[in-house]
Every structure is written in C-alpha cells, then in structure tokens.
Amino acid sequence: MAYGHKTEHRLRLRAQVVLHAARGRPNARIARETGLHLDTVRTWRGRFAEHGLPGLADRKRAGRPRAFTALQTAQVTALACQLPVESGVPLARWSAPDLARETIERGIAAFVSASTVRRWLAEDALKPWRYRSWIFITAPQFRPKAQRVLDLYARTWQGHPLGDDEYVISADEKTSIQARCRCHPTLAPGQARAMRVNHTYGRGGALAYLAAYDVHRARVFGRCEPRTGIDPFMNLVAQVMSQEPYASAKRVFWVVDNGSSHRGKKAADRLAAAFPNAVMIHTPVHASWLNQVEIYFSVVQRKVVSPNDFTDLTQVADRLRAFEGRYNATAQRFRWKFTTSDLDDLLAKLDRHTPDHQEESSFHLTA
Incomplete structure (x- = not known):
C-alpha cells in the first residue's frame, strides 16, 4: 500500500505512517517526514493498532442529510403520472420546471428545482414531456x-x-x-458540413x-x-x-x-x-x-x-x-418477427387497458 502505483494517495500516507511506527519512530518525527498533522498520525496509528488493515479505510459517513422525504418524492412522481388536465393545470404535458412549480404551489415542498425533479423522474424512467400517438384496436374479428x-x-x-x-x-x-x-x-455535403437544401x-x-x-x-x-x-x-x-x-x-x-x-x-x-x-x-x-x-x-x-x-x-x-x-x-426478405404468439400477447395487453364500457369490444378482439 505504501509504495503501490495504483494505491490512492490517502491510503499510501496512512500505510507510511504504520511503517514508520513499526520502525519505532515517535509520532512527532512521523508527522515531520510525512507532512501530516500530529493528531492525524496519532489517529491512524491507533486505528491500525486496534483494527489492523481494515482500520486504515474511511469510516462510513452519514452524508448530507436528505432535503426531501420519500413521501415528497413519491407525490411528485405520482403527479407526473397524471395528465395535467386531470390536475386542473392548463397544459398538454408536464415538463420538469412545470412539475417543480406545481410541487411548490401544492405545498408538497417549500422549494424544489427542476433538476431535482428531473433526477427523481429519471430514477423511474419517467419522461412525461414525451408522447406517442396510437390507435386502440376496435375492429371486430x-x-x-x-x-x-x-x-x-x-x-x-x-x-x-x-x-x-x-x-x-x-x-x-x-x-x-x-x-x-x-x-x-x-x-x-463537404468537410464538416451537411447537405444543404x-x-x-x-x-x-x-x-x-x-x-x-x-x-x-x-x-x-x-x-x-x-x-x-x-x-x-x-x-x-x-x-x-x-x-x-x-x-x-x-x-x-x-x-x-x-x-x-x-x-x-x-x-x-x-x-x-x-x-x-x-x-x-x-x-x-x-x-x-x-x-x-x-x-x-x-x-x-x-x-x-x-x-x-x-x-x-x-x-x-x-x-x-x-x-x-x-x-x-x-433485396433480401424482411426479417418479419411478429408472429401469432406476439399477436396474442398484444391483444392481452390491450385488453387489460380496455375500460369497462368497452368489454363487448374486448370480447370481439379475443374471440
């Protein structure tokens, strides 16, 4: 550890403290030769004497206290999973700044930034600002x-x-x-230039x-x-x-x-x-x-x-x-991979999203 090329600098210094101590040198001399404070030398010497090599590693720290609770995060995520119109907001879709503003207006949090909201949504792979158009299957048979x-x-x-x-x-x-x-x-097109139309x-x-x-x-x-x-x-x-x-x-x-x-x-x-x-x-x-x-x-x-x-x-x-x-x-044949098994899976998935008033149509889909 003291002389390894891939050893972190802080671990190399701590290992040198231990080696100096093993040679019977006092803490004051070790501090002078390593450039560390006397209390630092005393600390790492004591930890090695008590715990051995594991004692030279950093202790686990609590870290910065959480600024938001898990409940607040869940409430913002739930809000992102609703259409803005359902929440009484005159928007077609949510953006991170809009969600941050709505979070403050609803009193969920006193303050939250758009980047924080974006990070919360990324943890659940949510992108409410994106949308795709689709057609629900209603054709009989x-x-x-x-x-x-x-x-x-x-x-x-x-x-x-x-x-x-x-x-x-x-x-x-x-x-x-x-x-x-x-x-x-x-x-x-030319060098570093796209075709221009x-x-x-x-x-x-x-x-x-x-x-x-x-x-x-x-x-x-x-x-x-x-x-x-x-x-x-x-x-x-x-x-x-x-x-x-x-x-x-x-x-x-x-x-x-x-x-x-x-x-x-x-x-x-x-x-x-x-x-x-x-x-x-x-x-x-x-x-x-x-x-x-x-x-x-x-x-x-x-x-x-x-x-x-x-x-x-x-x-x-x-x-x-x-x-x-x-x-x-x-030309080569298209690699068509959609089979009747995939068709059954698709219809079963759509059937789970069929409202109660479309049960009759759902019956026709799977009949």
Whole structure:
C-alpha cells in the first residue's frame, strides 16, 4: 500500500505512517517526514493498532442529510403520472420546471428545482414531456383477420403449407409524392458540413406510387399514376399477374389494407374475376402495419423522396423506377418477427387497458 502505483494517495500516507511506527519512530518525527498533522498520525496509528488493515479505510459517513422525504418524492412522481388536465393545470404535458412549480404551489415542498425533479423522474424512467400517438384496436374479428396475414407470411394457409407455385404479394399506394423544385440548387455535403437544401420551393404537382412486394421472393413491382383509385390499382395487379411465375401460379394472395381502391368484398370479387388465381386478403382496420409493403415505402421515403428536390413529376417517376431496379438487385426478405404468439400477447395487453364500457369490444378482439 505504501509504495503501490495504483494505491490512492490517502491510503499510501496512512500505510507510511504504520511503517514508520513499526520502525519505532515517535509520532512527532512521523508527522515531520510525512507532512501530516500530529493528531492525524496519532489517529491512524491507533486505528491500525486496534483494527489492523481494515482500520486504515474511511469510516462510513452519514452524508448530507436528505432535503426531501420519500413521501415528497413519491407525490411528485405520482403527479407526473397524471395528465395535467386531470390536475386542473392548463397544459398538454408536464415538463420538469412545470412539475417543480406545481410541487411548490401544492405545498408538497417549500422549494424544489427542476433538476431535482428531473433526477427523481429519471430514477423511474419517467419522461412525461414525451408522447406517442396510437390507435386502440376496435375492429371486430381483429385476431382472425390478422392471423390470416401472419400465417401467409409464414407460408401457411388454413392450416396447410403453401406450395411452391403459391405466392404472397403485399400491395398498397404511397399517395401524394410531390415534386418540389427548390429555389436554389441543393448543395452537396463537404468537410464538416451537411447537405444543404433550400427551404423555399415551387410546387410541381404530385403523383401516386403503387407498389406490390413479393413477400418471400423479395421483389418489388411498382408504377406511378396521377392519382389512386380502382383503375390504377387494377393496373398494378395486371402488371404483376401478366408475368411469370404469377400468371401460371396456383394461387397468388394479395395482402392489402382497407383503402378505397381495394376495400371490401367487391374489390375481392373484382380481383378474382379479372384473375381467377388471385385471392385478396384484407388486413384489419387500422392495421396497415401488418402490410409488409409499408416497410418498403419507408425505405423509399428515406432513400428516394427525402429531401424532396425534383424539377418535375417526370423526374420523380424516373427516380422511383430506377430505384426499383437498384433495390431488386440486392433485396433480401424482411426479417418479419411478429408472429401469432406476439399477436396474442398484444391483444392481452390491450385488453387489460380496455375500460369497462368497452368489454363487448374486448370480447370481439379475443374471440
């Protein structure tokens, strides 16, 4: 301890005091040679004589007394777990300064800082100033409809595995892709400088991008249309179904959401009439996240559309078509991990938050 390179300075001095004492030197001389006060030398010598090596460690200290009680901390945390409107405060959400102010006004504490409140909330991983939007599931027969889609992703239909001549297509539309012509050319990135895109722009119109994604072959078929509708969607279907292996396939399942272009039984009948080997499968209402083509659209948004700087709609369409070829050249299947077991866990979790007056809807969810 006295000569170790990794020994703390205070422990090194205390060890030197002990070694000097072991050599029979008096306290006054030890104090001169170590530069410590005489009382300090006497203290550490006595502690070592009484407790040995453990006596050279610092004793436990009470530390600074708590300025706030556990009850006060709990009351502030409970306040943060309530909506401000429920507490009669005209705010949409809490911030740390707002909570500190409300704590003082309610008499929970005479004074508390925003940083103290933030530290209390961090201990419970609470961030009341953040929020997420969500949609509560109310669609009847949600589970069986969602299970059909998940089973198709797992290459199963009505309890039987799909054959080699059966395919699953996920299709949808990405609406209103604008052509924004920036009033100043976009500047390329440079050293320690991000790409710069001018804020002002001229509008060059908008188009709709329709895409069909083969779930198991990881291949995209897309087309641009002036607007969405039944005819543009059927044009996409014809584009896919007119080529192999889909034209001669036993069955081609088309997973779509409940958009107006392909909603309900009429859309399913229209698809079957045009292509007898095509089967339309609808996702539940407000469950477009079950449609894998939405993942591809998110890729398009990040890699092609943003930042939006196009001279006209022709340039938008050309870039989208060029990206399809680039994507298909290296595409791999999405690693879809959401299974029917995850679906049951999700529904059970939502069911626990269902108010009493929605018990009937809750029954439909799990039926």
